[in-house]
Amino acid sequence: MVNCGLCILSDTVKQDIFQPNLVDTFGRKIDYIRLSITDRCDFRCVYCMSENMTFLPRDEVLSLEECARLIKVFVSLGVSKVRITGGEPLVRKNAIQLFEEIGQLQGLRELVLTTNGSQLEHHALALKQAGVRRINISLDSLVAARFRQITRVGELDKVLRGIAAAKQAGFENIKLNALLMRGINDDEALPLAAFAIENGFDISFIEEMPLGAVSHLRQSSYVSNEETLKLLRARYDLISSTETTGGPAQYWRIPNIKTILNSNTVLNSNTKIGFISPNSHNFCEACNRVRISCKGELFLCLGHENKVDLRPLLRAYPHDDKPLKQAIICSLQTKPKGHDFDLKRAAPAVIRFMSHTGG
Numbered sequence: 501m502v503n504c505g506l507c508i509l510s511d512t513v514k515q516d517i518f519q520p521n522l523v524d525t526f527g528r529k530i531d532y533i534r535l536s537i538t539d540r541c542d543f544r545c546v547y548c549m550s551e552n553m554t555f556l557p558r559d560e561v562l563s564l565e566e567c568a569r570l571i572k573v574f575v576s577l578g579v580s581k582v583r584i585t586g587g588e589p590l591v592r593k594n595a596i597q598l599f600e601e602i603g604q605l606q607g608l609r610e611l612v613l614t615t616n617g618s619q620l621e622h623h624a625l626a627l628k629q630a631g632v633r634r635i636n637i638s639l640d641s642l643v644a645a646r647f648r649q650i651t652r653v654g655e656l657d658k659v660l661r662g663i664a665a666a667k668q669a670g671f672e673n674i675k676l677n678a679l680l681m682r683g684i685n686d687d688e689a690l691p692l693a694a695f696a697i698e699n700g701f702d703i704s705f706i707e708e709m710p711l712g713a714v715s716h717l718r719q720s721s722y723v724s725n726e727e728t729l730k731l732l733r734a735r736y737d738l739i740s741s742t743e744t745t746g747g748p749a750q751y752w753r754i755p756n757i758k759t760i761l762n763s764n765t766v767l768n769s770n771t772k773i774g775f776i777s778p779n780s781h782n783f784c785e786a787c788n789r790v791r792i793s794c795k796g797e798l799f800l801c802l803g804h805e806n807k808v809d810l811r812p813l814l815r816a817y818p819h820d821d822k823p824l825k826q827a828i829i830c831s832l833q834t835k836p837k838g839h840d841f842d843l844k845r846a847a848p849a850v851i852r853f854m855s856h857t858g859g
């Protein structure tokens with residue numbers, strides 16, 4: 501076996517653990533990967549990127565063939581859920597080909613996507629046909645000027661057309677991701693939830709994390725999910741749910757009764773409201789995932805610098821997956837117990853932006 505240089509396990513032990521199951525030193529089974537296929541994006545969200553970003557040179561970014569190979573290797577090791585993310589995955593040329601190649605992979609139970617929605621009006625149907633069953637679309641505001649303020653360059657109308665195209669394409673589930681910022685869109689929890697209910701979507705509220713150096717103080721813009729939940733409970737009868745979609749969100753259901761919306765429409769609501777609360781509720785105990793950046797860095801935790809560079813192995817052994825598999829298995833020995841974000845610190849928890857690691 502090739503020594504990955506990461507762990508001190510003997511070759512015999514490595515042979516024993518060389519089985520299709522990824523388990524870390526805390527007994528957590530890893531069956532979910534998030535793969536970023538580009539660090540580029542057509543938006544510059546203020547919480548995610550700085551205004552002037554330098555993106556990676558193209559030869560440092562994995563080819564789509566390398567992305568597909570990595571996914572196949574992870575699936576052979578027991579991963580059953582893959583999220584394609586970025587940057588904005590749909591700005592990557594020929595991204596749909598990747599979805600088509602892996603959509604039918606044996607052993608892959610779920611292929612999902614996180615997108616800002618800007619390109620969905622062109623690609624929603626092709627994604628559905630390629631085997632994507634659920635998508636997450638980020639939407640932080642329903643007010644065009646604010647949407648522009650948050651994304652710096654984004655056009656709300658285009659995203660709403662993308663969302664409509666996704667609805668039309670008939671995905672099993674569409675979930676909106678919303679990040680509220682104090683003084684910018686913290687009054688939009690109710691309108692965004694109502695928009696989700698009206699359209700039959702789920703919605704998750706994500707607390708802002710201190711990843712990358714941005715131009716505002718995270719502590720000043722932070723809105724806790726406890727505050728958002730309180731607001732929503734004043735409007736809807738929410739019932740705590742133990743449901744999970746395999747991610748970190750804690751869900752609440754609006755009971756399946758007639759819900760009267762602002763527009764006075766009455767409909768049966770199936771909407772789940774989720775809260776992803778990396779600051780106020782650490783969810784690391786049940787962590788089941790790792791992330792891979794678009795240059796092939798395997799990050800064991802969003803909030804730590806630990807990583808293993810898989811790109812050299814991909815390129816040095818183009819026809820042999822064993823070294824890659826071994827490096828992945830060994831890397832789990834270094835998966836940290838959890839993140840520990842402290843918004844009071846001026847410096848970010850990690851210097852890389854969320855768009856680099858992949859959200």
Ligand code: SAM
Pocket residue numbers: 541547548585586587588589614615616636637638677678679706707708709710711854855858859
């Ligand atoms: N471009 C796509 C999008 O926006 O959906 C996919 C990548 S983006 C990095 C994935 C998710 O990360 C988005 O929902 C975004 O709101 C979230 N995100 C970005 N920066 C964040 C931060 N600092 N804290 C919390 N969530 C963040």
Ligand code: SF4
Pocket residue numbers: 541542543544545548549586587588616638855
């Ligand atoms: Fe782009 Fe998504 Fe980051 Fe916004 S959150 S800048 S859309 S990668």
